[in-house]
Amino acid sequence: NAGVTQTPKFQVLKTGQSMTLQCAQDMNHNSMYWYRQDPGMGLRLIYYSASEGTTDKGEVPNGYNVSRLNKREFSLRLESAAPSQTSVYFCASSGAIGLSTDTQYFGPGTRLTVL
């Protein structure tokens, strides 16, 4: 039981390049989330998916798109990377029953640098 897995672990991009961050969970959770973590800022929600087939914007969605590919997988895409998107990105999942108060479990993170 791997929990939440993320790929890649590290990535360096040039401004304007695109990339997709992958996330998968094996806990049969309904809800999945993408957060970014910047120094001194805590974690901020980018997008979330309450259930397969639905996605919603969080606090900082600009510059990102997401796809809930199936119940297990939730990807985050940067279409045209900017230096302001340099951050550590965490995927999380929660809830066999999709309630907001279910515990969220986090992956190990992807450290992204945009030059």
Place this chain on the structure above:
Amino acid sequence: GENVEQHPSTLSVQEGDSAVIKCTYSDSASNYFPWYKQELGKGPQLIIDIRSNVGEKKDQRIAVTLNKTAKHFSLHITETQPEDSAVYFCAAIPYSGGGADGLTFGKGTHLIIQP
């Protein structure tokens, strides 16, 4: 939206002493308050959580208290050990029925346990 303030940003205590981290929140609809521990290079891990129908919860050396009237909650760690050194985040989320929503995090407290 919700706003979570966390204090202090850095806390240094002697091994064996107690540590207290405090958070306040702004949205009176919030009713789930988890605490996460993050070690260097890893994703956040849930250590304890509390729901609004209780005022205190304890798990071995860790306890959380909640004051809904004052809209604040605190993490208490007793008999601190070197392995308690990490960054701790508080978070809050309102109950949203059959859906899901992201957590709003505080900015974190770097806890340092001095030998």
